[in-house]
Amino acid sequence: MGKGGSSKDTSNIAHHKGTPSPVRNRRGQKGTPGPGGNRGDRLIEERIHDPYKTKKKLPEPTICPECQALFQQGRWTWAEIPPNANQELCPACQRIRDRVPAGFLTLSGAFFQEHREEIINLIRNKEESEKAQHPLKRIMDIEEQEGETVITFTEVHLPRGIGEALNRAYEGEIDYQYADQTSILRVRWHR
Ligand SMILES: [Zn+2]
Numbered sequence: 001m002g003k004g005g006s007s008k009d010t011s012n013i014a015h016h017k018g019t020p021s022p023v024r025n026r027r028g029q030k031g032t033p034g035p036g037g038n039r040g041d042r043l044i045e046e047r048i049h050d051p052y053k054t055k056k057k058l059p060e061p062t063i064c065p066e067c068q069a070l071f072q073q074g075r076w077t078w079a080e081i082p083p084n085a086n087q088e089l090c091p092a093c094q095r096i097r098d099r100v101p102a103g104f105l106t107l108s109g110a111f112f113q114e115h116r117e118e119i120i121n122l123i124r125n126k127e128e129s130e131k132a133q134h135p136l137k138r139i140m141d142i143e144e145q146e147g148e149t150v151i152t153f154t155e156v157h158l159p160r161g162i163g164e165a166l167n168r169a170y171e172g173e174i175d176y177q178y179a180d181q182t183s184i185l186r187v188r189w190h191r
Pocket residue numbers: 064065066067068069089090091092093094
């Protein structure tokens with residue numbers, strides 16, 4: 001267990017929906033001035049405010065006891081586990097344990113509802129292929145909220161990539177929001 005992303009829909013992180021978060025950069029518009037500039041791309045690249053980023057220098061090799069990801073040469077990978085590895089939860093498993101998603105993808109609309117299974121499968125497949133390369137890229141949960149489907153993620157690149165993939169495959173409307181002072185990304189796709 002613990003690979004992230006159960007196969008069934010769950011609703012056990014509903015307490016996140018009320019999280020207040022000052023938001024800017026809606027559709028790339030200029031937001032309120034803030035430290036570090038307000039370019040969302042740069043925020044994603046630097047992830048300077050991410051409390052879940054591997055901050056201290058972990059001894060290498062370190063193994064995550066939950067998902068068995070291996071930290072070596074400065075990054076988390078899937079690899080054969082060497083004997084006597086240090087143990088520490090990887091950032092993805094920390095987020096899953098704390099139920100603190102980094103990314104949100106909200107799906108809505110009549111077209112989505114008609115093609116829900118196909119679209120969710122596309123998203124799951126995308127997660128599987130990304131996670132195979134990058135252990136920290138995972139879906140946390142898929143839940144229904146007031147007629148919308150909300151998917152939560154352990155990091156921000158995956159929901160962004162999935163949003164772009166949905167837009168390529170189906171068009172529709174897409175919107176990205178970056179929360180201020182954090183590295184949280186909220187993507188909405190509607191069709
Ligand atoms: Zn882990």
